[in-house]
Amino acid sequence: MEDREAVLFKPMEKTGRGFYLVVSILGLILAWAAFAYSRQLAIGLDVTGLNRPVYWGLYITNFVFFIGISHAGTLVSAILRVFGAEWRRPITRAAEAITVFALVLGTGNIMIDMGRPDRLLNILRYGRFQSPLVWDVVSLSIYLTASLTYLYLPLIPDLAILRDRPSLPRWRQWLYTKLSLGWTGTEVQKHRLERLIGIMAVLIIPIAVSVHTVVSWVFAMTVQPMWHSTIFGPYFVIGAIFSGIATLIIVMAILRRSFKLYSYITDQHFSNLGLLLLVFAFLWAYFTFSEYLTEFYGNEPAGMRVLFAKLTEEFSPLFWAMWLFNFVVPFVMLSNRRTRTVRGTILTSILINIGMWLERYNIVVPTLTRPRLPSPVSSYLPTWTEWSVLLGSFALFAMLYVVFSKVFPIISIWEVREGGEIAARQAPGVHAAEAAAD
Amino acid sequence: MLVRTINGRAVKIEGNPLHPVNTGKVCPKANAALQVLYDPDRIKGPLRQVGERGSDNWQPISWEEGIALIVERLSEIRANPGPHTVAFMTGRVRGQMGGLIDRFLAAYGSPNHIRHDSLSVDGERIGNELMFGHREQLGYDWDNCNYVLSFGRAFLEASRPTVRQIRAFSSMRRDRPNRRAKFVQIDTRFSVTAAKADEWVPIRPGSDGALALGLANVIIAEGRYDAAFLQEHTFGFEEWKDAEGVIHEGFRSFVLRNYHPIQVEAITGVNADTIVRLAREFASTQPAIATGGRGASMQTNGIYNWMAIQSLNALVGSIEIPGGVMIQNHPPYTAWPDLPADSLAEAGRSMPRIDGAGTRSHPLATSVYQSLPAHILAASPYPLSALFLYYTNPLFSAPDVRRFYEAFQEIPFIVSFSPFLDDSSVYADLILPDHTFLERLQDDEIEPSLGYAVVGLRQPVVAPLLDTRDSGDVLIQVAKAMGGGVAAAFPWENFAHAVQFRLSGLWASERGTIRATSFSHFWDELTAQSVWYDAPYAFGRWGRVFNTPSGKFEFYSQSLKNRLEARRGEFSWDDWLDELEIRARGDALYLPHYEPPRFIGDHEYPFYLNTYKLMTHAEGRGANAPWLQEKFGLHARRSWDAWVEINPEVAKSLGIVEDEWVWVESPLGEKIKLKALLYPGTRPDTVNVPFGQGHRSYGRWAKERGENPNWIIADEYDRVAGTAGWYATRVKIYKA
Amino acid sequence: MPRWGMVIDLDRCVACQACTAACRAENNVAFAGPEDTELGRAIFWHEVLSEVSGEYPNVRGTFIPRPCMHCENPPCVRVCPVGATYQDEEGLVLQRYERCIGCRYCMVACPYAVRYFNWRDPQWVESLNNYRNPDVPIRPKGIVEKCTFCSHRLPVPACNQACPGNARFFGDLEDPDSVVSQLARGPRAFRLLEDLGTEPKVYYLREGA
Numbered sequence A: 001m002e003d004r005e006a007v008l009f010k011p012m013e014k015t016g017r018g019f020y021l022v023v024s025i026l027g028l029i030l031a032w033a034a035f036a037y038s039r040q041l042a043i044g045l046d047v048t049g050l051n052r053p054v055y056w057g058l059y060i061t062n063f064v065f066f067i068g069i070s071h072a073g074t075l076v077s078a079i080l081r082v083f084g085a086e087w088r089r090p091i092t093r094a095a096e097a098i099t100v101f102a103l104v105l106g107t108g109n110i111m112i113d114m115g116r117p118d119r120l121l122n123i124l125r126y127g128r129f130q131s132p133l134v135w136d137v138v139s140l141s142i143y144l145t146a147s148l149t150y151l152y153l154p155l156i157p158d159l160a161i162l163r164d165r166p167s168l169p170r171w172r173q174w175l176y177t178k179l180s181l182g183w184t185g186t187e188v189q190k191h192r193l194e195r196l197i198g199i200m201a202v203l204i205i206p207i208a209v210s211v212h213t214v215v216s217w218v219f220a221m222t223v224q225p226m227w228h229s230t231i232f233g234p235y236f237v238i239g240a241i242f243s244g245i246a247t248l249i250i251v252m253a254i255l256r257r258s259f260k261l262y263s264y265i266t267d268q269h270f271s272n273l274g275l276l277l278l279v280f281a282f283l284w285a286y287f288t289f290s291e292y293l294t295e296f297y298g299n300e301p302a303g304m305r306v307l308f309a310k311l312t313e314e315f316s317p318l319f320w321a322m323w324l325f326n327f328v329v330p331f332v333m334l335s336n337r338r339t340r341t342v343r344g345t346i347l348t349s350i351l352i353n354i355g356m357w358l359e360r361y362n363i364v365v366p367t368l369t370r371p372r373l374p375s376p377v378s379s380y381l382p383t384w385t386e387w388s389v390l391l392g393s394f395a396l397f398a399m400l401y402v403v404f405s406k407v408f409p410i411i412s413i414w415e416v417r418e419g420g421e422i423a424a425r426q427a428p429g430v431h432a433a434e435a436a437a438d
Numbered sequence B: 001m002l003v004r005t006i007n008g009r010a011v012k013i014e015g016n017p018l019h020p021v022n023t024g025k026v027c028p029k030a031n032a033a034l035q036v037l038y039d040p041d042r043i044k045g046p047l048r049q050v051g052e053r054g055s056d057n058w059q060p061i062s063w064e065e066g067i068a069l070i071v072e073r074l075s076e077i078r079a080n081p082g083p084h085t086v087a088f089m090t091g092r093v094r095g096q097m098g099g100l101i102d103r104f105l106a107a108y109g110s111p112n113h114i115r116h117d118s119l120s121v122d123g124e125r126i127g128n129e130l131m132f133g134h135r136e137q138l139g140y141d142w143d144n145c146n147y148v149l150s151f152g153r154a155f156l157e158a159s160r161p162t163v164r165q166i167r168a169f170s171s172m173r174r175d176r177p178n179r180r181a182k183f184v185q186i187d188t189r190f191s192v193t194a195a196k197a198d199e200w201v202p203i204r205p206g207s208d209g210a211l212a213l214g215l216a217n218v219i220i221a222e223g224r225y226d227a228a229f230l231q232e233h234t235f236g237f238e239e240w241k242d243a244e245g246v247i248h249e250g251f252r253s254f255v256l257r258n259y260h261p262i263q264v265e266a267i268t269g270v271n272a273d274t275i276v277r278l279a280r281e282f283a284s285t286q287p288a289i290a291t292g293g294r295g296a297s298m299q300t301n302g303i304y305n306w307m308a309i310q311s312l313n314a315l316v317g318s319i320e321i322p323g324g325v326m327i328q329n330h331p332p333y334t335a336w337p338d339l340p341a342d343s344l345a346e347a348g349r350s351m352p353r354i355d356g357a358g359t360r361s362h363p364l365a366t367s368v369y370q371s372l373p374a375h376i377l378a379a380s381p382y383p384l385s386a387l388f389l390y391y392t393n394p395l396f397s398a399p400d401v402r403r404f405y406e407a408f409q410e411i412p413f414i415v416s417f418s419p420f421l422d423d424s425s426v427y428a429d430l431i432l433p434d435h436t437f438l439e440r441l442q443d444d445e446i447e448p449s450l451g452y453a454v455v456g457l458r459q460p461v462v463a464p465l466l467d468t469r470d471s472g473d474v475l476i477q478v479a480k481a482m483g484g485g486v487a488a489a490f491p492w493e494n495f496a497h498a499v500q501f502r503l504s505g506l507w508a509s510e511r512g513t514i515r516a517t518s519f520s521h522f523w524d525e526l527t528a529q530s531v532w533y534d535a536p537y538a539f540g541r542w543g544r545v546f547n548t549p550s551g552k553f554e555f556y557s558q559s560l561k562n563r564l565e566a567r568r569g570e571f572s573w574d575d576w577l578d579e580l581e582i583r584a585r586g587d588a589l590y591l592p593h594y595e596p597p598r599f600i601g602d603h604e605y606p607f608y609l610n611t612y613k614l615m616t617h618a619e620g621r622g623a624n625a626p627w628l629q630e631k632f633g634l635h636a637r638r639s640w641d642a643w644v645e646i647n648p649e650v651a652k653s654l655g656i657v658e659d660e661w662v663w664v665e666s667p668l669g670e671k672i673k674l675k676a677l678l679y680p681g682t683r684p685d686t687v688n689v690p691f692g693q694g695h696r697s698y699g700r701w702a703k704e705r706g707e708n709p710n711w712i713i714a715d716e717y718d719r720v721a722g723t724a725g726w727y728a729t730r731v732k733i734y735k736a
Numbered sequence C: 001m002p003r004w005g006m007v008i009d010l011d012r013c014v015a016c017q018a019c020t021a022a023c024r025a026e027n028n029v030a031f032a033g034p035e036d037t038e039l040g041r042a043i044f045w046h047e048v049l050s051e052v053s054g055e056y057p058n059v060r061g062t063f064i065p066r067p068c069m070h071c072e073n074p075p076c077v078r079v080c081p082v083g084a085t086y087q088d089e090e091g092l093v094l095q096r097y098e099r100c101i102g103c104r105y106c107m108v109a110c111p112y113a114v115r116y117f118n119w120r121d122p123q124w125v126e127s128l129n130n131y132r133n134p135d136v137p138i139r140p141k142g143i144v145e146k147c148t149f150c151s152h153r154l155p156v157p158a159c160n161q162a163c164p165g166n167a168r169f170f171g172d173l174e175d176p177d178s179v180v181s182q183l184a185r186g187p188r189a190f191r192l193l194e195d196l197g198t199e200p201k202v203y204y205l206r207e208g209a
């Protein structure tokens, strides 16, 4: 037992060359992105490829995309917890961290998109509840608070464990002491924590659903062609969970490999998630298809122009790539046992993430390029600034993750212990089998 | 024009509601005048070129030095080789400026005031002279007109006076309950005017005369003409016998014989049925006006085209009636005083003109602007010693500009009065910058339109921003410094005094909107109202309408005949007509007829090149105004650039796609690179390029932006009139 | 309380763009320059929309002068998170420049695309500063602006004042006897994208007899 757990402490206790290498590369990318953004701050959004009528572009795409993948954590740690799925235990924290970091990046991108970030507080001073954007601000803040809490609560017992490890440097022990809030693991404490986590787990599900619904409403509440749709709420939620799971799979794979967590994150987990992914691929395809079919039969000229922009005109490569990545590939790879391998699932997940980013892009941009009234300019080409910010966003995501797993256990130690106890009670010997397979 | 000023700054331009032409409205160009006034690239003060010509190497000098320099040069030249070797080229000579320059040259001793009219509207003017006896553009009573046939007149985009025409267009359509006029635009391209018109007739380039005569044919054949008018007010409609007893064919039989709609369809590409329909509509929807613009009149066959168009008005009696053609009245100016006797000046004035106007090459011309390079390069009839440029930019605006560049090298002394460092001024030796029009006093007799006389008076609305001087003042200062007869010809202290002198006639006439007991009261009132105008046009004063030998509208132009016949003995008649490139012989020579247009370039150059003006362009002058640039081509949805309009089917066959760079090359061996605009309103045999871009110099926003088609347009002529054949160049296009 | 409205007679309009130029002069709209114009960054509170379509020789040209529609039911106002765009008591849809956060939500929501963003600080080159109209503030980078129906010079908008075609009318739609009310009720009247329910207060009169 203790040996197996050593793996969980190792990343926090030993810092290898790889860590510094990764952090420096990410740091360089971040510095570059920061430079690009500071230029944008000084000059204005002129440095982007945005224009009239394509007022929104890459940044808003990123926003929707990151909010989407934030559903990874909620899904795994809350939904699975509520349903008592035991295999969730090793990955709950990893998932919850995705949620928090993705939310940070989502909101970050929307601020980057603002013409006057210096006036951010005007939203508090003058916020109007009639504006879907304010719904967004509210639901995002709630979601972020809830997710942070939900990340933090189960961390407390682990912080106490860490606090008690003498091998860690002084400042970290101090940090853990402060953060663990005097956790000693008494039954009362345990009971309280379990209840709190239980409540949060239930609460966070509707919050998460609301967040992505509201994000979709930002678009759906306008009268613009192919935005003004009643199914946008569920459509966005489905897409969010879809990309959330895919992201989770990727993160799991990275963690498993870099922290050698083979005994905690098993092939079976990948296979389970792969199946879930397949289900969502079908759901996504169903929503997308009905959305486009309705538009096509509606035959409303403004909508048709957008539709054909995607089906056959300049957006068609992106549109069909999206179908390939979001449906064809998952369908082929995941419905077949022989291709639903760990590698196959990971590969599919990466493609799904690209596909879902394209989906967001295909929602945001084509509509804007086809205004109802004639306009001389109607194209959009993101500039290097925007690409840099996109790259920087991913780098920041990775950086947050790397640093987080350096300071905090990315696998929930106590939950795994607890799970081990439950498992031991139910099926002794499983651990031994897993250990052998490793 | 009213200008709102705040603390001496002009912030907004609006029309003068008292002005009968503008009635408080202005076009976008006038709005953008603020960007002309405050153009950061204006010349700051007098400059002398110290480097090579065109090197743009300038030394600021004082006004005194500048004027002294001119006086010195002019005095030298006057003595040797003689005053006639000095020429002025002018463009927008407003109000008294034209007369002042004429007078300056006359007093100095030169016949060479070369106006830009031969590039512009001389085709119309000369055509009118031949039929009406007035060498000027006509007035039109649009407000009462029910049907308009416009042959290549960019009625809503250019033409003149634009704002008045726009208002008239609006009023023809909607100001008269239940009487909405029909407007038919005959044009080789689908212009904004064509788009707004009720019908667009895409005609084959250069064939307007044939179309007009085809319409005449139907009107005559169907007896739809105004017999009484023809009888009373026209000459040459029926067969007639001259003093020698020779029988001449009348317009009636000439047209019936030659211009059957089927024949005309073959020439113009306009369907015979359409011709018949338009003729019937025109003749039955009275009053109707047939008019035209440069598209018809500035062709190699422009004069005859114009005569054909005007004969339509005569056929239906649309002359001197409400809703028809009017003969413009002019203001009762005080005549310029006689010039003092000066034998040197008289000798100079009687020399032949440098541009060949009025000679055997261009017998009807009074200015042949674009012929200057040929004459200068050949030193014929004499070399030029000095050239003054006032409000004109030949190195941009003339056809085949390269030859102008070459000619400029041969002129020893060039002076420009431009406030802007335009394409030509960069090649000047001396620049004495004028005020811009918001900084100077300027009277203006507006273009013919209302029939009655209108004089506008523009007051300076802001103090001059820079060290500039009114060119009129400078001219008077030069004259005074020259001394002798030249000085004596200018008894006025400055230009404003000269204007007052001329306008005192308005006061003395005791006519019009301003009456006063003394001239100084009159002037104050004029200054306050900015405009004086006469009583509304009185129709039916036939005595002044036709100033022709017959006193009537001449289908058969006796004045053309007289002017050509006068030289019959001097050289071989047929050779001469060949030289003038007129194919007609006999009576047809003096009748409106279809003279096939000539083109430069054979089948290797498959497209006719058409250049045109846009509302957002003011000849060469608007290019440095960002407001105009930013909305340059509305129909093309392009701005800040020039382009070439190509028929989409043709483009497809050439493999050219939208926005692709293409070369447009003419037989001159010159080519320009433009972006393709696949424009459905383009004839398959024609390409269109907007005029106005491609300055080599003018200011930061104008310079090297787009291309100037004048590099590839050949120097062709309607020779008899000396007018430019602007649409005579054929081109080829290919991917760049 | 008046409800300001505009009527543009397309039969009178000649697509001269004097309105566009006058609006820019009146409202201190800086030009964008060639590069930014090409990219679609130029600001035109008023624009004449143009479309030439068809096949030679059957070609059609449509030119529609387009200010802000001052919708009675403005989608732009509904979505603004901070009330930087709002409808005043006279029905004008206006901007509070100092409040706008530059999210451009109102722009994507406006079906008429009449809103303009300051992609950078406006250019007022040297001497061109002189003609700025002191009655209208200069807008900095990062915020949205649009036609105000010339609220600072009611009831004569600069575009109407300039129009040489006498094609534009302005007045109180509430007053049934006003010229605009009468024209708006006429048989030629229509509004742009009427089916969207935005209730524009700019009416057009159809071309033709």
Ligand SMILES: Nc1nc2c(c(=O)[nH]1)N[C@H]1C(S)=C(S)[C@@H](COP(=O)(O)OP(=O)(O)OC[C@H]3O[C@@H](n4cnc5c(=O)[nH]c(N)nc54)[C@H](O)[C@@H]3O)O[C@H]1N2
Binding pocket: B029, B120, B121, B151, B152, B153, B154, B155, B157, B158, B159, B160, B162, B186, B187, B188, B189, B191, B203, B204, B205, B206, B207, B208, B292, B293, B294, B295, B296, B610, B611, B612, B613, B614, B615, B616, B617, B618, B619, B620, B727
């Ligand atoms: N906005 C604006 N207004 C102006 C000016 C300006 O620069 N800008 N300039 C002023 C001056 S100086 C002048 S002279 C007038 C000129 O006024 P217009 O003569 O009315 O103007 P252009 O554009 O030169 O007109 C040429 C028209 O003829 C057409 N065209 C070409 N070839 C043919 C042909 O073979 N047949 C027919 N039927 N049409 C043909 C062209 O397509 C074009 O529409 O405008 C004056 N008004």
Ligand SMILES: Nc1nc2c(c(=O)[nH]1)N[C@H]1C(S)=C(S)[C@@H](COP(=O)(O)OP(=O)(O)OC[C@H]3O[C@@H](n4cnc5c(=O)[nH]c(N)nc54)[C@H](O)[C@@H]3O)O[C@H]1N2
Binding pocket: B090, B091, B092, B116, B119, B120, B121, B390, B391, B392, B393, B394, B396, B397, B398, B417, B418, B419, B420, B421, B422, B423, B434, B435, B436, B437, B471, B611, B612, B613, B618, B619, B620, B621, B691, B709, B710, B713, B726
């Ligand atoms: N291809 C092609 N060429 C054409 C035409 C066309 O349709 N197509 N149109 C032709 C016609 S109709 C005409 S009239 C000519 C016009 O051609 P130009 O006679 O050359 O007239 P602008 O281009 O107006 O040039 C006027 C010059 O006056 C100067 N200027 C501007 N403001 C002032 C001022 O306040 N005071 C003084 N003293 N000078 C000033 C400027 O330097 C400017 O370059 O172009 C002709 N050229």
Ligand code: SF4
Binding pocket: B025, B026, B027, B028, B029, B030, B161, B162, B163
């Ligand atoms: S048409 Fe010419 S004169 Fe009339 S307002 Fe425009 S620029 Fe001035």
Ligand code: SF4
Binding pocket: C068, C069, C070, C071, C074, C075, C076, C077, C093, C109, C110, C111, C112, C113, C114, C115, C146, C198
């Ligand atoms: S036209 Fe657009 S900006 Fe104007 S009120 Fe309507 S929605 Fe708002």
Ligand code: SF4
Binding pocket: C079, C080, C081, C082, C083, C084, C085, C099, C100, C101, C102, C103, C104, C105, C106, C107, C143, C144
């Ligand atoms: S850009 Fe400004 S006006 Fe528009 S919605 Fe955002 S805050 Fe409101």
Ligand code: SF4
Binding pocket: C022, C023, C024, C026, C027, C045, C046, C066, C067, C068, C146, C147, C148, C149, C150, C151, C157, C158, C159, C160
């Ligand atoms: S009403 Fe005023 S702000 Fe609106 S388009 Fe007209 S001039 Fe511009």
Ligand code: SF4
Binding pocket: C008, C012, C013, C014, C015, C016, C017, C018, C019, C020, C048, C065, C162, C163, C164, C165, C166, C167, C168
């Ligand atoms: S100013 Fe008047 S005529 Fe000209 S485009 Fe505008 S609305 Fe039409």
Ligand SMILES: [Mo]
Binding pocket: B119, B120, B121
């Ligand atoms: Mo002209």
